[in-house]
Amino acid sequence: MELSESVLKGLQTLADPNVFDLKSFTTFTEVAFDSLDSSRGESVLGHPELRHIDQTTLKHCHTAATTFILEGVKQNADKSTISSCLEDVRFQNERVDTFYNSFQKNLESLLSSTDTCPPHITDAEWRLEYCYKGTFHVHKVNQPSYLISLNTERAGASSEINFSCTMDQLQDLVGKMKDAAKSLERATQS
Amino acid sequence: MMEEVDRILIHSLREAGTDIDEDVQSVKQFTSELIVEAVVKCLRVIDPALGNGLSHSLPPGMSARFRLGMSLAQACQDVGFKGEIGYQTFLYSNEPEIRSLFMFLVEKLPRESAEASDQPAGKSALLQRAIAAQIKEQSSVPWLPPSCRLPIHRKTQSSGPCYSFHAQPLSLPYSVKVSSRKQPKDVQEYWRNYLLPVTAQPSQHASVPASLLENHISELSATQEWESEWNSQGLLSRLTPEEYRSRKKARLQKRIEEQLRAAAQPRPDTHGATRSTSDLAELLQSFGGASTGGDVLTKGTRFTHTEKFTFTQEPEKAAQQMAAAASALPSSHQSEEDLKAQQEAELSALQQQLQQLSVQMEEVGGDIKQLTVSIQQVSDELQQKEVSNGEKENSIKMKRQTIDLLPDTENNLLKLQGLVEASSKRVVHLASQWEKHRVPLIDEHRRLKELCSNRESESSRKLSEIKDLHDKIRQSAEEAKKKESLYKQLLTEFETLSKDVSRSAYTMRILEIVGNIKKQKEEITKILSDTKDLQKEINSLTGKLDRTFAVTDELVFKDAKKDESVRKSYKYLAALHENCTQLIQTIEDTGTIMREIRDLEEQIDTENGKRTVSNLEKILEDYKAIRQENSALAAKIREG
Numbered sequence: 001m002e003l004s005e006s007v008l009k010g011l012q013t014l015a016d017p018n019v020f021d022l023k024s025f026t027t028f029t030e031v032a033f034d035s036l037d038s039s040r041g042e043s044v045l046g047h048p049e050l051r052h053i054d055q056t057t058l059k060h061c062h063t064a065a066t067t068f069i070l071e072g073v074k075q076n077a078d079k080s081t082i083s084s085c086l087e088d089v090r091f092q093n094e095r096v097d098t099f100y101n102s103f104q105k106n107l108e109s110l111l112s113s114t115d116t117c118p119p120h121i122t123d124a125e126w127r128l129e130y131c132y133k134g135t136f137h138v139h140k141v142n143q144p145s146y147l148i149s150l151n152t153e154r155a156g157a158s159s160e161i162n163f164s165c166t167m168d169q170l171q172d173l174v175g176k177m178k179d180a181a182k183s184l185e186r187a188t189q190s
Numbered sequence: 191m192m193e194e195v196d197r198i199l200i201h202s203l204r205e206a207g208t209d210i211d212e213d214v215q216s217v218k219q220f221t222s223e224l225i226v227e228a229v230v231k232c233l234r235v236i237d238p239a240l241g242n243g244l245s246h247s248l249p250p251g252m253s254a255r256f257r258l259g260m261s262l263a264q265a266c267q268d269v270g271f272k273g274e275i276g277y278q279t280f281l282y283s284n285e286p287e288i289r290s291l292f293m294f295l296v297e298k299l300p301r302e303s304a305e306a307s308d309q310p311a312g313k314s315a316l317l318q319r320a321i322a323a324q325i326k327e328q329s330s331v332p333w334l335p336p337s338c339r340l341p342i343h344r345k346t347q348s349s350g351p352c353y354s355f356h357a358q359p360l361s362l363p364y365s366v367k368v369s370s371r372k373q374p375k376d377v378q379e380y381w382r383n384y385l386l387p388v389t390a391q392p393s394q395h396a397s398v399p400a401s402l403l404e405n406h407i408s409e410l411s412a413t414q415e416w417e418s419e420w421n422s423q424g425l426l427s428r429l430t431p432e433e434y435r436s437r438k439k440a441r442l443q444k445r446i447e448e449q450l451r452a453a454a455q456p457r458p459d460t461h462g463a464t465r466s467t468s469d470l471a472e473l474l475q476s477f478g479g480a481s482t483g484g485d486v487l488t489k490g491t492r493f494t495h496t497e498k499f500t501f502t503q504e505p506e507k508a509a510q511q512m513a514a515a516a517s518a519l520p521s522s523h524q525s526e527e528d529l530k531a532q533q534e535a536e537l538s539a540l541q542q543q544l545q546q547l548s549v550q551m552e553e554v555g556g557d558i559k560q561l562t563v564s565i566q567q568v569s570d571e572l573q574q575k576e577v578s579n580g581e582k583e584n585s586i587k588m589k590r591q592t593i594d595l596l597p598d599t600e601n602n603l604l605k606l607q608g609l610v611e612a613s614s615k616r617v618v619h620l621a622s623q624w625e626k627h628r629v630p631l632i633d634e635h636r637r638l639k640e641l642c643s644n645r646e647s648e649s650s651r652k653l654s655e656i657k658d659l660h661d662k663i664r665q666s667a668e669e670a671k672k673k674e675s676l677y678k679q680l681l682t683e684f685e686t687l688s689k690d691v692s693r694s695a696y697t698m699r700i701l702e703i704v705g706n707i708k709k710q711k712e713e714i715t716k717i718l719s720d721t722k723d724l725q726k727e728i729n730s731l732t733g734k735l736d737r738t739f740a741v742t743d744e745l746v747f748k749d750a751k752k753d754e755s756v757r758k759s760y761k762y763l764a765a766l767h768e769n770c771t772q773l774i775q776t777i778e779d780t781g782t783i784m785r786e787i788r789d790l791e792e793q794i795d796t797e798n799g800k801r802t803v804s805n806l807e808k809i810l811e812d813y814k815a816i817r818q819e820n821s822a823l824a825a826k827i828r829e830g
Contacts, residue, residue, distance in 0.1 A: 004409035006364060035389040036398065045387050056381045059363040063388045067406045070399050111399055114355050122336050153336060155352055188326040 001075060001085055003068065010064020011089040013057055020061075024049050026098055028058075032065040033102045072103065073111055119152035119159065129164070146170055192216070194699055195289070202296040207231040217289050223248045225288060226262065226280055232295040233265055240265050252815045255281060266291065269298060281812075282805035286796075316679060353396035357404035360388050421660050425653055739767055 003011075013019055020028060027049040045058055072082055079100060086096045127147045143166065150161045165173070196216040204210055208228040214220065220228070227246045234241030244262060248255055259277025266275055271294050279287050334340075363381045365373065373381075392401050424434050450473075595602045742763060750757040 002410060004406055004413060006362075006409060007406065035387065038395070055383065056363050056378070059381070059385060059387055063360075063362060063402075066389060066398075067402050070402050071406065074403065114353055114396065114400055117352055184325060184329065188322045188329070 001071060001077060001081055003071065003085070006060075007064040007067050008089060010061045011068060011086070011091075014061045014065060015086075015089055015091045015095065017092075019053060019057065022094070024053065025095055028061070028065070029098055029102050032062060032069065035062070036066055036069060069103070070111070073108060117154070119154035121150050122153050122158070123151035125149045125151075192289075195293070199289070199292045199296055202299060203228045203232065203292070206235050206299060217292065218285050220283070220288060222281055222283060225283055226258065228292070229262055229266070229280070229295065232299060233262075233269065235300070236269055236295070236298045240268060252812050252819060256816075266295075269295075271295075278805075282808060284800040284802075284805070286799070313675070316675075353394070355400045356394075356397045357400040358392045358397055360391050360401050360405050361385060362388070362405070421657065425656065428649070739763075 014025070014028070027047055031045065031047055031050070045055075045062060050058060068085075072085075075081075077085075082100055082103065083096050086099060091099070126149070129145050129147055131141055131143050131145065133141045145164055145166050147162070147164045148170075152159055152161055193216060199217065200210055200214065206228075208224075208231045210224065210228070214224070226248050230241060230244045230246035232241075233244065244265065245258070249258060256277055259280045262280055263275045263277055271291065273287070273290055273294075275287075275291065279291065363385055388402065389395075389398050392398050420431065420434075424431065427434060429437070595606075743760075746756060746760045746763060750760045
């Protein structure tokens with residue numbers, strides 16, 4: 001896992017027992033993970049345990065720690081990678097363990113919510129329509145068509161997609177969906 | 191050794207689906223039913239079309255069994271078994287035939303494990319496989335309508351809140367370029383007391399990961415680019431990093447300035463663009479002004495000058511006017527129109543004043559200019575006059591001196607000549623001294639130049655070495671990374687592989703067997719060489735014996751004609767020779783017979799293993815059973 005120099009410097013300061021003793025380190029770890037999890041605002045670093053540390057250093061370490069956490073979650077790093085990265089910046093073993101234990105919290109939801117996805121289809125309704133033109137005209141158009149309404153849902157909000165199609169178009173649509181399913185199965189096998 | 195083979199065979203047969211009891215340890219213990227079941231199950235795996243037509247249990251009727259045996263034999267031959275096979279192999283089995291049949295069938299069993307293990311390594315292949323695994327996992331969970339979904343489905347089936355990737359620039363409590371001690375005090379105080387922590391800076395909490403990741407990546411890529419540029423061009427230019435950076439910055443600024451100037455040139459076909467180009471020209475002047483250092487404020491435009499002048503006058507005027515207005519205010523309860531008229535009159539008066547003052551200023555400015563020009567002219571004239579004065583004084587001095595020297599012409603001439611000679615001699619002397627000084631200095635100069643060029647070549651050689659080292663470092667780092675990822679991948683694969691039959695036991699066994707075979711080969715060679723030696727000895731001894739006998743025979747025969755005792759000894763000699771030959775012959779025959787005995791004993795063992803007797807008994811019984819069946823069937827036919 002590659003880290004930039006400022007992140008490494010911040011982590012080194014974090015590992016230094018003169019700046020962060022064990023108690024403030026534990027508090028800091030909790031605070032850092034919390035600040036990523038929910039929006040707490042400016043008071044996130046105002047914990048009484050952390051007041052005795054120079055605020056600029058604290059903010060630098062906070063930036064470095066949050067960047068490191070996000071990079072680790074992004075690359076889905078396992079314990080050995082994270083431990084080796086932290087040991088490279090001279091973290092003591094118990095601090096490595098404390099830090100890694102907080103990693104078990106599920107930050108994946110935070111990263112996976114950064115996503116654009118089309119709405120999911122949850123339900124479908126259809127009606128049959130028959131178009132009939134009377135015998136007075138030369139051409140008789142006796143043609144069925146389908147009125148289809150798909151209920152979609154996206155982020156809890158549901159909406160509808162309505163369209164009409166002839167039988168050929170509907171067969172074409174179903175055929176394409178089957179092709180998509182087949183190619184998905186093929187992808188699982190390769 | 192056969193137990194190992196049997197164990198492997200039994201294990202593979204169990205994997206193919208045969209139900210073998212736990213206590214069956216060797217092929218010898220296989221009953222006919224078990225054999226038939228095992229063979230059919232293997233055939234089903236090898237070739238489903240072939241195997242599905244055969245039942246895997248022995249039918250009770252003898253003729254049915256016979257038919258099954260024939261079809262099994264045919265199927266095995268279809269699959270490719272080359273040995274002798276028939277119904278007797280299954281119904282009246284013997285160990286070696288069964289073992290070879292099973293080994294053949296187990297070889298034919300398809301190996302599923304071979305496909306899974308040769309998977310290419312590499313990051314993209316890994317990613318593909320991870321994606322495929324995820325898709326498989328997700329598609330194995332059945333889709334539920336939204337009202338029935340449990341929280342575990344929330345991740346995969348319903349889409350949570352979605353935000354697009356929006357990175358906002360962050361304000362960081364450190365600077366990459368300047369160390370934090372050199373930052374001005376205000377910046378440090380801002381960082382310490384007012385700067386928000388990075389997670390609170392973006393306007394939406396959902397942009398926090400995007401902004402942090404973007405910031406990190408931009409820092410990383412900036413350092414990487416700087417490193418690659420420094421390693422390729424920076425080292426070659428032999429400057430320190432700061433010098434290189436400042437030179438590059440100046441170069442870029444000059445280029446930007448040139449481009450902007452070229453773009454800002456008023457083109458002949460545009461008329462109305464003068465206002466924007468003059469602004470641009472001022473902007474460019476401020477670019478240039480920044481490099482010359484702070485002349486901007488002293489220049490100023492015409493606008494600021496007029497401003498300065500008007501506003502210096504304004505406060506006095508304003509004060510006066512304010513006083514006038516203040517005095518005028520309490521005494522007037524005039525109406526609004528009067529007030530307005532008053533104000534307008536004041537305004538026009540002030541505007542007139544402004545115009546007058548500006549006209550005055552222009553006049554004064556023009557006068558100032560003229561005067562400065564004339565001052566310049568006059569000072570120039572003054573300088574010229576002084577120079578010509580100086581020259582004239584010099585010429586006067588010289589003329590005066592010559593006039594003084596005139597009365598005593600000859601002596602003075604001689605003196606002057608002497609002076610001239612002395613000065614020319616001095617010049618020559620000085621020139622030689624200069625030469626003396628010049629030569630060592632030139633040598634020194636040449637030596638230093640050589641030293642310099644040597645040093646340059648040295649440094650360029652060292653630079654190329656450094657470049658090579660950098661390349662090697664990069665390559666070995668990449669290789670190390672690749673090997674680590676390969677190792678991790680192989681480790682995960684190894685953990686997922688099945689562990690029921692341990693490969694290490696197999697390999698150890700194989701190595702043991704190979705060692706045994708080697709030892710046996712050595713022994714065989716030793717025995718062969720011993721045998722050869724013995725044979726050679728026997729040959730030589732026989733030869734010696736024959737020769738000795740022939741010589742003795744001749745010798746004794748010669749003497750035998752004369753002497754009687756010699757004739758007797760000759761007869762004894764012949765008898766001795768004959769007996770010994772017979773003895774040797776007997777010994778050889780004994781050896782041959784012993785070998786034959788051994789061979790026959792081996793044959794007896796193999797024949798015993800074939801269980802021929804029990805098989806024959808079974809055949810007899812089955813024959814009797816078939817005869818009974820035949821008679822029963824014949825009776826049935828006769829009845830109905």
